[in-house]
Amino acid sequence: MRQIPYALLCLSLAVFVSCARFTPEEKAELHKGEEVYITHCISCHGPGGDGLSGAYPTLLKPQFSTDITNNTLNIIRHGSSTADGMKAVSLSDDELVQVVNYIQNHWGNEAPLISQSDLKPSQKL
Template sequence: MQYVTNGEKVYRTHCQNCHGAQGEGLGKLYPPLTDPNYLHDNRASLPRIIRFGLKDSITVSGHTYSENMPAIPELTEVDIAYVLSYVTVRFGNAKSKYEVEEVQKSLKPATEKK
């Protein structure tokens, strides 16, 4: 699957340093990316977290993480679809990849989503 292969490259460059080579996270600082329930339940917001960062606390696998995640605005919508396909399929056991259209819809301001 091209999306997963390309997503691994994006992940290694932009995500692995904090979230680990296997998506295991970093102690109590950075959350793991291996909780399939979190990935599934937050599928629509994950592209926004990557593009715009995250300043709020989140709970993943029963643990709360409150470190800020920096925005990665230089990633294209295709790059975001790639990396989320990699994370959700490889670490979260998802059966389907992220489509670019899904990422585009998620990134639109709320007033444009209709």
Template structure:
């Protein structure tokens, strides 16, 4: 008669493999920032002199919270004023980022470098995207 492992063994094996089936989004915002934003805004959100606005301690983030998802998704080419300084450079769009990715990216930006915004939900970001022009 062939050996049959107890039913417990396959269940235990499944539990060991299960974490590998899910992605870890805990640090996705930081990774997305490094991939899409840091080359212009800097590793610490410091910006670049009067060419690219800082994200660190930026009043624009709090003053334009409902517009940020659209700004990230669609980019911008208008003058924006951050901490009293006008910036007029084109920011490229990130149309490939979905609502969950935009949420994680915004939550990262808005909780680092002196920024202290309330965390966003995917539902909130999706509602903001739905209002984009």
């Protein structure tokens, strides 16, 4: 019987920590990123970010390194290096940052938020 209140406490704490991670301004930016995702990414990577096995890769990752983030920025901006891979997506610098932050902080993904100052010259418009 004592396990139920403890589980509820853990769940409440998890929800609180998850909600408290971002300021209202950051949440607004992440929401814009969600709209960019729906417009440009959801067709292949899916509403759950888990892609389509054998066709489109998952965006769910246990952790994000700077290399992974840079790779994501490069692929969105310039397209995949493989012939059948993803095509470049026409996004403003704002939208690029917003969608990468959304991808890396949704569906259980967690990563530090990036800003336009993190974009390399080749990743800017």
